[in-house]
Amino acid sequence: MYSDKVMDHFMNPRNVGEIENPDGVGEVGNAKCGDIMKIYIKVENNRIVDVKFKTFGCGSAIASSSMATELIKGKTLEEAWELTNVAVAEALDGLPPAKMHCSVLAEQAIHKAINDYRIKNGLEPWEDRFTDDDDHHHE
Amino acid sequence: MYSDKVMDHFMNPRNVGEIENPDGVGEVGNAKCGDIMKIYIKVENNRIVDVKFKTFGCGSAIASSSMATELIKGKTLEEAWELTNVAVAEALDGLPPAKMHCSVLAEQAIHKAINDYRIKNGLEPWEDRFTDDDDHHHE
């Protein structure tokens, strides 16, 4: 069902936790659908110097959070913004078709955290390629 | 499926064969339905002193012929006439429901042979309890 990579990131998730006084927070999903992903970032000089997550959800939701946070750590905000759900899924050696939405959640949570940072810092939020469809994130 | 008695009379049928110059012959059934029974009797002093049969048909048809001929051998014609299909079936320790018609054939063949004898001897044929339904002897 899941690749070894997914299982590894599920069993040993990287970057679990919270950041005290984060520079940006993004939470997406809802309990009704069974997944909530919350990502905290710490930003210095336009670079993500620390990132943590908390996730309520299935194995692939947790693994996607773990992988996504790994992939953006140390990246500039622009680089982090470019991370797509497909890249997350590929980094995990693939996700089952029914679970691709988990990688989408990860992308969205990162975008939300970055925009949260931008807004807090008086910047225009960037435009997300997803419409705000939290309530229907399953495909 | 079949009782031991049926199997015995099928495997070792009594009175198989023909009688040269029989006093009476009765043939019933037809090839279309899969059973034909032919009974030959030799009559002396109103008594069946010899009886033979030939049967085309299934195991129970052959066993019924064998048993029926055994039961009428040495009997008076009146006694032989009284032999019912149920008595034949009972003597065989029963027949499967779908095979009861074989015992009916045996009764009918005996009646036909007796009436054949009576007609040949200028006597009135006795009345059979069956209408002449050779073509539809299966129930």
Add this chain to the structure above:
Amino acid sequence: MEKRFVYMDHAATTYTKPEVLEAMMPYFTEQFGNASSIYTFGRRSKAAIEEAREKVAKALNALPDEIYFTGGGSEADNWAIKGVAFANRDKGNHIITTKIEHHAVLHTCEYLEKQGFEVTYLDVDEYGMINLEDLKKAITDKTILITIMFANNEIGTIQPIAEIGKIARERGIYFHTDAVQAVGNVNIDVKEMNIDLLSLAAHKFYGPKGVGALYIRKGVKIDNLIHGGGQERKRRAGTENLPGIVGLGKAIELATSNIEEHNRKIKSMRDRLLNGIMEKIPYTKLNGHPEKRLPGNINVSFQFIEGESLLLLLDHYGICASTGSACSSGSLDPSHVLMAIGLPHEIAHGSLRLSLGDLNKEEDVDYVLEVLPQIVQRLRDMSPLYESFIKEGGK
């Protein structure tokens, strides 16, 4: 703590007991003759099937002639419901069932709705119990069939089958019960309970997979589902699954020979496990009826966490279990049963079913009680819902 293999998913399927397999063995390579053949070698196969049929009949207090072997529980459910519906269409087109049936019943009913039948899906209470007054009210002069499961596969709730049977019989309506989860766990008497049709599946009571049976009371008007050869007294075509049927017969004999004693053992382990879970893990809710439930069934919801990730972690520790979370089935919604008893989505997503059975030992209970609280805590520590809950002071 040493890693164990703990199978607590007996409600999904059981192993085939060695005694059952042993009874089946001669019928594969040796006594394999077609039961419809007239030679001795075939008649011996026939005799083995009839012996199995008698065992099933005895277990249900039915007549052997009322037992028909099928390819499983789903086929039995489909046959009972479609067969009665189509054969009695002239009498009416209304069927009554519940919202918590197995999909083999629910999806069959939905299919019949497309064919012009009307189906009432009865609500259940918070414990998964139907209300007999609701049932009575649902009956119309078009009602031809009531189909209500004996015991629920997820939450284990046992329905008042005898009472339902009485209502159905009084109104002259056929009553089918899906007893796939009940056989071997509950005493069943089709005569006393006024059951007209009953489905069962061998692999739920330590028999082989791929074989089941439908009890059809003498006189019930029902169409065939699988047409063809004259097997099963012309009602279910197909060369008989000889070893499977022999296995089913042996398994039902074993499973029903000492239900009380068996249940006492399973129930005592189950209760110890359940009490331990409730004690050790806060924010946990028991789903299903507290007493009227299958002896091996535990269904609990852990707040703030999701079932699939829970199962994966349990699997890591060698524990086999099940959940009603949507994420495990790949569908959008959590279990229809958990929804029907009124659970909010997030609580339903956090459900865990542990179904105990003959593979379990007391040590398994100890092991699960050691592993499960840690795992739940681990997932809660990762959960943003738990985080908010704690921050808000654990209201």
Add this chain to the structure above:
Amino acid sequence: MEKRFVYMDHAATTYTKPEVLEAMMPYFTEQFGNASSIYTFGRRSKAAIEEAREKVAKALNALPDEIYFTGGGSEADNWAIKGVAFANRDKGNHIITTKIEHHAVLHTCEYLEKQGFEVTYLDVDEYGMINLEDLKKAITDKTILITIMFANNEIGTIQPIAEIGKIARERGIYFHTDAVQAVGNVNIDVKEMNIDLLSLAAHKFYGPKGVGALYIRKGVKIDNLIHGGGQERKRRAGTENLPGIVGLGKAIELATSNIEEHNRKIKSMRDRLLNGIMEKIPYTKLNGHPEKRLPGNINVSFQFIEGESLLLLLDHYGICASTGSACSSGSLDPSHVLMAIGLPHEIAHGSLRLSLGDLNKEEDVDYVLEVLPQIVQRLRDMSPLYESFIKEGGK
């Protein structure tokens, strides 16, 4: 002459080969997990099923995703025909089949007639062959399905499947073939032969009873027959018959790995037996096609005698065989297949099917050639039909 046990009823059912049973064994008591479960123990069961699916696909030149496991050949036939009929009712209500199909097809078609479908039952010639021109003529713009068996179970005749497939594909009509008797005896390529649906049953090729498969070409519109759980990619509900499916996979692999060599052996025994029978027993007729027939099939009619009594005597000598006589089935009429090839009733009643297979040795042929002529003579000596025939000088 020493009494032997000679099984010549392979067309009715075969034994499960020891290699097949061995492959199945781990899946009863050990690796018994539910294939739909997400824990490792269930996923291993799933993997075993997918491996079997690949083997079936390979044997037919299909894709694994086109194979669906069922509870047997009859279920597969019912599913294919009813499923396509109901799903395509909007396109038309006409089905074409033949007069010599197995009852699993014929009775299904008769059932559909009651549901408003129209069915053309094609005639066959004296060898049991359909006429392709008849088929073309029977097609109307309402025809949605052609279902014609690959090889006949009684007389062994093999139909021109590729030609039928071509006609069906050109007209855009679904083509189902009941290949229950063909698998393992004939090379099958569903792509090349343009077959849209194909039924098979494991117990005809040395696999277990109670499991079969339906090949459904990708894109074919078909309704479910058994509704319920999401097994078999949501198309056939019911907990998978894990050991059965594994057995089917192993059996089809064995049966199709060396068809030519296997057939050569069976055919050579069959031909020696057939020639011996024709030589030794006068007034005997071969039924079915002289060449286009299953390698193990013999179907002969002995004049003046009836089949059931013949079987009983053969059984006495330890020989298992089959007949098309009515008396053997308890029905009024002899086999519909023998009627369709134009046999008079009395000749049909005197039919004998000997179907050879892997259980047979050359000594079996010798034995049958010794026993059968005596038995036939013994019954003829009892037969009033033979008596008249001889008296009339054996015209």
